[in-house]
Amino acid sequence: MDVFALLIFPLLFLLISPPWLIHAQQPYVGLAANACDIADNSTSVLGYTCNGLNTTCQAYLTFRSQPPYNTVSxxxxxxxxxxxxxxxxNSVSENSTIEPDKLVIVPVKCSCTGGEFYQSNTSYIVDNPYFSxxxxxxxxxxxCQxxxxxxxxxxxxxPIGANISVPLRCACPTKNxxxxxxxxxxSYLVSWNQDVSSISTMFGVDYKNTLEANELKNKKKKHASASVITSQSFEAIKKPEGKNKVEEEESAEFLxxxxxxxxxxxxxxxIKKMDGDVSQEISVLNxxxxxxxxxxxxxxxxxxxxYLVYEYANNGPLSGWIYHDNIDKRILxxxxxxxxxxxxxxxxxYIHNYTSPPFVHKDLKTTNVLLDSELRAKIANFGLARSADGQEGEFALTRHIVGTKGYMAPEYLENGFISTKLDVYAFGVLLLEILTGKEVSALYEGVNGHLSDVLSPVIHEENGKENLGEFMDPSLQESYPAELAVLVAGVADSCIKNDPSARPGMAEIVQxxxxxxxxxxxxxxxxTVSGYHSFT
Structure with missing residues (x-):
């Protein structure tokens, strides 16, 4: 039997898309809804306004099965x-186990609390922060709010272990x-690649009524806001009145x-303009x-x-600073x-060892490292990132080889092996560029297929320090501690080993x-340098 077959009564649904989008009976919920440190008591964040015909009613929630919440009970x-x-x-027995990610319809009693917001209350023993x-x-x-x-x-x-009350988002029909x-x-949990039309069809309800219930109806205002999908404090970007799309983009500052x-x-x-599927990058960054x-x-x-909106890094990509022949003559x-x-x-x-699941960036390079106003670095562009299937050093496989030439590890290029050691290899290449002031393509010139040849005169010869002059970025004008430069070159060399198991982990590199x-x-x-010899 179809899971929705028993919903024979007239029904409308409210669109909710955690953790990045919540559509309300009235307005959308913005990024502030998921940022616990943002003080926001707006209607969309605290709940749906009590504007229904009744103060109490039968309502329905949707929940996607996920362990340990994957049984009816x-x-x-x-x-x-x-x-x-x-x-x-849901046409299942009470002792059923429900397959992962399957949509479950849950009936609840919805009440107007304090004359302000509709909600259905449940209790929960705290084991994580509010956000989680x-x-x-x-x-x-x-x-969170x-x-x-x-x-x-x-x-x-x-406090962990506290018994808290959890207000669940629900609503009662308005008089109209x-x-x-x-x-x-x-209240429906929206998935990626779903739109109002397809969801309306799935539930057998009127498309226009769904738009109106969620205030999604296009009023064709000249400066109408676009729909916002968000997980932090963000305000809808409005098109300047009177400007068309071309004029608007031409007036923006191109980066x-x-x-x-x-x-x-x-x-x-x-603000990054993109086409196609952006769900992977958004999912990782959330x-x-x-x-x-x-x-x-x-x-x-x-x-x-x-349009993906990121924090602004004032000093742009590392690629605009590190190469000794850069146009602006910037010197680090x-x-x-x-x-x-x-x-x-x-x-x-952090992404290798402190996220669950751990992630591999897969596209580390100088253009994907951005510098803020204090020249502190931030890794950007997670479009190719994927979860690491296993502990650091273990492999997953892919036949779809994508990345940037010169930064990709040999085991990935040759066999499609994926592990966190891909990022370690790319970091070693990046470190070489930082030391030499040369682009990766220039580093490969004159070597016999592997970048370790570039490092050999510095770390494998007795007079390695004397060879630094030809190795290091000339824009430094030899203003660097030679002993430390050799040590950093050694770190780079360890990162670009052909055997991924011979490469250090990022925790060791950080130390x-x-x-x-x-x-x-x-x-x-x-x-003057002192003490550097103690951490070789």
């Missing part, structure tokens, strides 16, 4: 629903909807191919947060194009170079570069 308990009703509506509870456990059916408002406990002091025959509203600088709430932002990784501020879909000091290398290493260490950075700062102050 566990889902019913989590969402405070009657398991017999869940079983009946709202967006992972409850899949966007609640928000709603949890804090309901329980009066700030996110910063939420009731007059049109609508008896119930269902690089399809990337523009815009202004949101008075702050600069990098799961990571680190100072050395570029932050996705929001996503906008308008006129058939995606020794200490600045080591700090940038350490920043990149820390960003990679080495941290010690080198500390000594470099001391050298910069005194122009």
């Amino acid at each position: 566990s889902i019913s308990k989590l969402l405070n629903s009657d398991p017999s009703q869940v079983s009946q509506i 509870i709202a967006n992972n456990t409850f899949e966007g059916l609640s928000t 709603a949890l804090q408002a309901q329980n009066g406990i700030p996110a910063t002091t939420l 909807q009731s007059d049109d025959g609508v008896k119930y509203l269902l 690089e191919r399809s990337v523009y600088r815009g202004t949101i709430k008075g702050d600069f932002a990098a 799961k990571i947060s680190h100072f050395n990784l570029i932050c996705l501020s929001g996503v906008c879909f308008h006129d058939g194009h995606w 000091s020794w200490t600045q170079r080591i700090q940038i290398a350490l920043d990149v290493a820390m960003g990679l260490n 080495s570069l941290s010690r080198i950075m500390t000594t470099s700062l001391n050298w910069e102050k005194s122009k």
Whole structure:
């Protein structure tokens, strides 16, 4: 039997797409809904406004099965629903285990709380921060702000083991909807590549009614906002009144191919225009947060194009600074170079060892490392990133080889092996570019197929320090500690070993570069080096 066959009553649904999009009965929910540190008491964040005909009603939620909430009983308990009703509506037995990611319809009692917002309450024993509870456990059916408002406990002091009340998003039909025959509203979890038309067809409801229920109807205003998909504090970008698409793009400040600088709430932002499927990059960036990784501020879909909004890095890509023949004659000091290398290493260490699942960036290069106003590095462009299937050093396989020539590890090029050691190899190449001031293509000139040949005169010969003059970036004018330069060259050499198991992990690299950075700062102050030999 079709899972929706028993929903024979007139029905409309509210669109919810965690963790990056929540459509309300009235307005969309913006990025603030998922950022616990943002003070936002707007209607869209705390719940749907009590504008229905009744203060209490029967409503329906949708939930996608995920362990440990993959049985009728566990889902019913989590969402405070009657398991017999869940079983009946979804045409399964009460003791059934539900396959992963399968949509489950859950009936709940929806009530107007305090005369302001509709909600259905359940309880939960705290085992994670509000953010994770709202967006992972409850899949966007609640928000950080709603949890804090309901329980009066700030996110910063939420105790593990506390029993909290969780307000779930629901609503009752308005008078107009009731007059049109609508008896119930269902909060639906939107997936990528779904649109209002396809969802309406799936539920057998009127397309226009769905638009109106979610305030998605196109009013054709000259300056209408595009729909926003978001996970942090972000405001919809509005088209300037009177400007057409071409005029608008021409007036924006061009940064690089399809990337523009815009202004949101008075702050600069990098806006990247994209076509096709952007779900992979958005999915990855919604799961990571680190100072050395570029932050996705929001996503906008308008006129058939995606616009990804990132934090703005004032000093642009590393490629505009590091090469000694750059047009602007920018020069990075020794200490600045080591700090940038350490920043990149820390960003990679985070995605390799501190995210669940761990991720492989797969496209580390100088153009994908951005520098902020303090010349601190942030890794960008996660379009090729994928989860690492296993512990560091273990392999996954692919037949689809994509990346940037010169940065791709041999095991990936030859056999399609994927592990975190791909990023380690690319980091070694990047480190070579930082030391020499040469592009990777120039580094390959005159070597017999492997970049270790470039390093050999410095790290494998007795007079290695004497060979630094020909190896190091001439724009440094020999203003660097020779002993430390040899050590950093050694780190680069270890990263580009042909055998991935012989390469260090990013945690080890971070430790080495941290010690080198500390000594470099001391050298910069005194122009003398001491203690460097203790961490070879």
